[in-house]
Amino acid sequence: MGPAKVKAREEFARYLQENGLKGSQQRSHILESFLSMPPHLSAEELHRQVATVDEGIGLSTIYRTLRLLCDAGLAKQRHFQEGRSCFEQAFEHHHHDHLICVSCGRIEEFICEEIETRQDQVADQHGFTLTHHRLDLYGHCADCKPE
Ligand SMILES: [Zn+2]
Ligand SMILES: [Zn+2]
Known part of the structure; x- marks a missing residue:
């Protein structure tokens, strides 16, 4: 444990x-x-x-x-x-984003520093101070990919 x-x-x-x-x-x-x-x-x-x-x-x-x-x-x-x-x-589970398969419901976590940085820049350009964000990407996982 x-x-x-x-x-x-x-x-x-x-x-x-x-x-x-x-x-x-x-x-x-x-x-x-x-x-x-x-x-x-x-x-x-x-x-x-x-x-x-x-x-x-x-x-x-x-x-x-x-x-x-x-x-x-x-x-x-x-x-x-x-x-x-x-x-x-949620306990000590740090920030991450998600890929969600619309056929089988599988959820994968990912973190992409480039996307994180770009989001901060975009917010900046709009004078936004970010508190948090959610990024959920939907599609088909490798197992469910349509032929
Ligand atoms: Zn799937
Ligand atoms: Zn998650």
Whole structure:
């Protein structure tokens, strides 16, 4: 377990305590699964993973806990595609942009210094002071490329 995971656990424990919520075995199973999975996942994917450890946890508990993880700053909810909600690791997960496959829903992260720099320049030219940005590129991934 890496130091970021240890800190994420501590952060969640602190959040629960500050909000008068109890830590439970279910919550910790969900947190551990969330932290061990790829950085973007749906509640259903998390549910399947959690079920390998604890079959008794329902999808509604997964959703409730994901909401807590978002409040605690450990996860961020995104809607890359209509009707599909996705949860992204947010704890010490640094800025990046996304490539999203419109056929299979695969999400890849990338960071391109050139694009970052150009964005700053564009903002500058318009007298903008940037606070943040999102860049989501949509298309077909290598596996789904149309013939
Ligand atoms: Zn694809
Ligand atoms: Zn991401």
